[in-house]
Amino acid sequence: AQSVAQPEDQVNVAEGNPLTVKCTYSVSGNPYLFWYVQYPNRGLQFLLKYITGDNLVKGSYGFEAEFNKSQTSFHLKKPSALVSDSALYFCAVRVFNQAGTALIFGKGTTLSVSS
Amino acid sequence: DGGITQSPKYLFRKEGQNVTLSCEQNLNHDAMYWYRQDPGQGLRLIYYSQIVNDFQKGDIAEGYSVSREKKESFPLTVTSAQKNPTAFYLCASSTTGVAGELFFGEGSRLTVL
Numbered sequence: 001a002q003s004v005a006q007p008e009d010q011v012n013v014a015e016g017n018p019l020t021v022k023c024t025y026s027v028s029g030n031p032y033l034f035w036y037v038q039y040p041n042r043g044l045q046f047l048l049k050y051i052t053g054d055n056l057v058k059g060s061y062g063f064e065a066e067f068n069k070s071q072t073s074f075h076l077k078k079p080s081a082l083v084s085d086s087a088l089y090f091c092a093v094r095v096f097n098q099a100g101t102a103l104i105f106g107k108g109t110t111l112s113v114s115s
Numbered sequence: 116d117g118g119i120t121q122s123p124k125y126l127f128r129k130e131g132q133n134v135t136l137s138c139e140q141n142l143n144h145d146a147m148y149w150y151r152q153d154p155g156q157g158l159r160l161i162y163y164s165q166i167v168n169d170f171q172k173g174d175i176a177e178g179y180s181v182s183r184e185k186k187e188s189f190p191l192t193v194t195s196a197q198k199n200p201t202a203f204y205l206c207a208s209s210t211t212g213v214a215g216e217l218f219f220g221e222g223s224r225l226t227v228l
Contacts, residue, residue, distance in 0.1 A: 041203075
């Protein structure tokens with residue numbers, strides 16, 4: 001079955017330090033991977049995606065993600081965290097069936113950046 | 116501005132009542148989706164539609180129904196058969212290509228009393 005996992009429920013970092021939010025995936029075929037951010041009681045905002053090509057993907061708000069095929073991972077990174085980065089982060093993978101496609105989401109990781 | 120509009124943002128209902136959540140988009144997207152969000156469980160797919168007059172069940176479709184009579188609209192009805200309907204509901208849309216990311220509405224929080 002196709003799935004995505006976020007092994008950490010919460011990540012804590014100090015402002016100015018680098019951050020990493022982990023994601024691993026399991027798919028048959030080529031992976032199409034996405035990261036989203038959610039602030040309290042709001043919808044999800046798209047950060048970045050990997051479809052093909054360069055393994056390092058750059059996205060919104062200074063975030064980037066590294067696709068690693070051998071480790072089946074797609075970790076989200078930022079060189080210097082801001083307090084305003086504190087939010088809930090979701091990794092997602094596109095799944096396919098005869099009827100079409102949809103995104104399957106991980107359970108989310110809460111990022112807390114302290115000042 | 117282009118986007119997705121969900122209404123109402125907050126909804127309270129008594130047990131046993133059906134409720135309908137509205138989702139409208141003006142992004143000219145063919146595909147639309149409904150997800151349910153519960154604390155600690157991430158987003159789970161309820162229904163999705165790739166084209167007008169066609170839709171497919173997701174992982175947790177039991178107790179829900181949808182329609183797709185217009186490209187812009189994809190309403191979700193939470194029926195009395197849904198055993199635990201209190202949740203945050205998110206609507207999204209996208210292009211139908213594999214590279215298309217989902218655009219989300221601001222969500223509707225349903226509380227069943």
